Every structure is written in C-alpha cells, then in structure tokens.
Amino acid sequence: MSLSFYALLPPNQKAFSLEQIQEALAPLLSSQSKPSFDFEDSPFGGKKNLLVVLPGWWVRFFKEQDEYVLSDSAHIAEITAGAPSWVKSCGNRIRVLFGEDPSRTYTNEVLFISDWLTQEAKAAVYVPEEKIFW
Numbered sequence: 432m433s434l435s436f437y438a439l440l441p442p443n444q445k446a447f448s449l450e451q452i453q454e455a456l457a458p459l460l461s462s463q464s465k466p467s468f469d470f471e472d473s474p475f476g477g478k479k480n481l482l483v484v485l486p487g488w489w490v491r492f493f494k495e496q497d498e499y500v501l502s503d504s505a506h507i508a509e510i511t512a513g514a515p516s517w518v519k520s521c522g523n524r525i526r527v528l529f530g531e532d533p534s535r536t537y538t539n540e541v542l543f544i545s546d547w548l549t550q551e552a553k554a555a556v557y558v559p560e561e562k563i564f565w
Contacts, residue, residue, distance in 0.1 A: 433532075434560070435527060435529065435558075435560070436526075436527050436556050436557060436558045436559070436565070437507075437524045437526055437527075437556070437557045437559065438524055438552060438556050438557075439504060439521045439557060440524060440552060440554050441521070441555075442520065442521070444523075444552065444553050446494075446523065447494075447525070449479065449480070449481040449492060452481055452525070453483075455547060455551065456483065456544065459540075460485065460540050460544075462539070462540075464486055467484045468482070468483055469481075469482045470482075478493075478494060480492060480494075488531075488536065488537045488540075490527065490528065490529050490530065490540070490544065491527070492527055493525065493527075493528075494524075494525055495523075497522070498522075500521070500522050501520070501521070501522040504519060504521035504522070504524070507559075511557070511562055514557075521555075524554075525548070525552070525554070
C-alpha cells in the first residue's frame with residue numbers, strides 16, 4: 432500500500448514553488464543515492480507536479496490551491512480531533528504521494544519529507560487514510 436498525505440499550509444506561510452521544494456529536499460534525499468527530479472505535466476491539464484525518483488521508489492508533490500482545497504480542509508477540521516484551528520480555512524496545500532515501498536527501504540526519506548514540511552514549511556501534515564495529523 433502506498434502512502435499519501437496533505438501538507439496543509441497556514442495562511443501566513445509563504446508559498447513554496449516546486450523548484451524550492453526540489454532544492455530543499457535534494458540534500459535530504461541523497462543519503463542512499465542521488466535522486467532524479469522531473470517536473471511533470473498533469474495528465475488532466477493545469478499545473479505541473481514534481482516527481483522525485485530514487486532506485487525502486489518515487490514521490491510526487493502537487494501544489495493545490497482552490498475552492499476544493501478550502502472545502503476539503505473545512506471537512507478535515509470537522510472530522511479530525513486535534514486539528515489546528517486555522518485548518519478549517521486552509522486553501523493552500525501540498526499533496527504528497529509516495530510510491531510502494533514493501534521492504535521499507537525509504538522510511539527515513541518519508542520522515543525527512545514530513546519533518547521538512549512541518550518544520551520549514553510550518554505545515555500541518557494530515558494522513559487521509561488514517562484521518563490523523565502527524
């Protein structure tokens with residue numbers, strides 16, 4: 432099973448470009464081998480996403496900012512105990528999708544990414560499959 436989460440960004444947080452995300456994560460993800468980065472066009476049109484590939488594994492970053500994010504955030508705040516108060520009006524997030532990792536080779540990389548998002552981007556990291564904040 433793959434993992435995904437939403438990095439909900441507080442209203443006063445500066446927006447990060449995909450290029451800034453790439454620059455910040457490159458040193459964090461290079462402990463085993465050098466990652467490759469690619470900016471992919473969405474198959475549905477619209478904004479690009481960032482694809483990071485390591486041998487046998489990948490992670491994608493999608494910047495999302497629209498009315499759907501706002502209504503989704505309000506729903507998350509309503510159903511999740513302990514949600515930060517600002518989440519109900521959050522209209523800006525980074526959706527992160529991780530590739531399958533049955534051998535758990537890249538567990539540290541997942542943690543490095545979530546730590547960067549919470550510490551540097553000041554995001555609230557929400558895991559929709561578990562309906563919890565990390």
